[in-house]
Amino acid sequence: MTAGTFPERVGDSDHRSFLTSPRAASACRRELDRLNDELSRRLSELQVAESLEPFNVRAALDRWIVQWGPVSLSVVWLQTSRDTVSDGELLVIAWRGVAGRRLSQSPERPEAARSPSAVALWEEILTPIAPDEAGWAWMPKSGGDNGSLWSSAELAAYCVQRLHSEYGRAMAEEPQAG
DSSP, rough: OOOBHHHHHHHOOOHHHHHHHHHHHHHHHHHHHHHHHHHHHHHHHHHHHOOOOEEEEEEEEEEEEHHHHHHEEEEEEEEEEOOOOOOOEEEEEESSSOOOOOSSTTOOTTOOOOOOOOOOEEEEEEEOSSSSSSGGGEEEGGGGGGSSSEEEHHHHHHHHHHHHHHHHHHHHHHHHOO
């Protein structure tokens, strides 16, 4: 992760002026696409390198969910009614179980067994910091104004590493067949 702090990475420029501009919306869309592509790429590399089970990705405009065996990861872009990027947040949650399960299409069978809901394992809330598109970074809310900033590639690496740890833990806890 980049160890740079807020003042070091964005200098004296007013990052909020770019993030409140109309240009920021398209820059944000491109950055979210970069993040999603990087998450998929890193997961694919890990899956192949370690001969792990395949994962399944579901994507929508502002939501990306990967199901990987017993764990999942959701990445959601949230905006306020003012609809400016400066007010948005990126919510990243790792789950034990199936995240974003679709509602049953068979409501006439309420007695059908339902699988348990997913349980959140960890989450990060991040805000965009950017004096311009080239300087885009994500700041964890837990880090405050002096926290470290992450590029989308760094954020993807962090998420995949944490998800891989949770995957290993969940697989070790599953009963062995045989």
